[in-house]
Amino acid sequence: MAGDKVPTLQSLEKPEKLQDVLRQDRGDDCLGCKIIGSGAFFGLAGYSYFSGMSQLEKQRAAILQSKSFFGMRSRRFGIVTISAGLAWMGLWRALK
Numbered sequence: 001m002a003g004d005k006v007p008t009l010q011s012l013e014k015p016e017k018l019q020d021v022l023r024q025d026r027g028d029d030c031l032g033c034k035i036i037g038s039g040a041f042f043g044l045a046g047y048s049y050f051s052g053m054s055q056l057e058k059q060r061a062a063i064l065q066s067k068s069f070f071g072m073r074s075r076r077f078g079i080v081t082i083s084a085g086l087a088w089m090g091l092w093r094a095l096k
Helices: 009-013 018-025 031-058 060-066 072-095
Strands: none
Touching: 031 060, 031 072, 060 072
């Protein structure tokens, strides 16, 4: 308890800058944590893309036969969008 400082009245009257508070609150990750975290997102992006496209090709005949509003093009777009989102999260994780 000896290390606790009691703030003065003048310091309590003046609000702290938001950027300073956010900088103090942000925890810095080690390099290994960034590599593992971003690698996980990149791995998920690759897995999502390749497994999604594989499953889509396996179900191609059933999808075309069903004459659904969502055809092959929109389903491919969905798979690519999900994969791109995961890749973007990996890139953001690596750089932030």
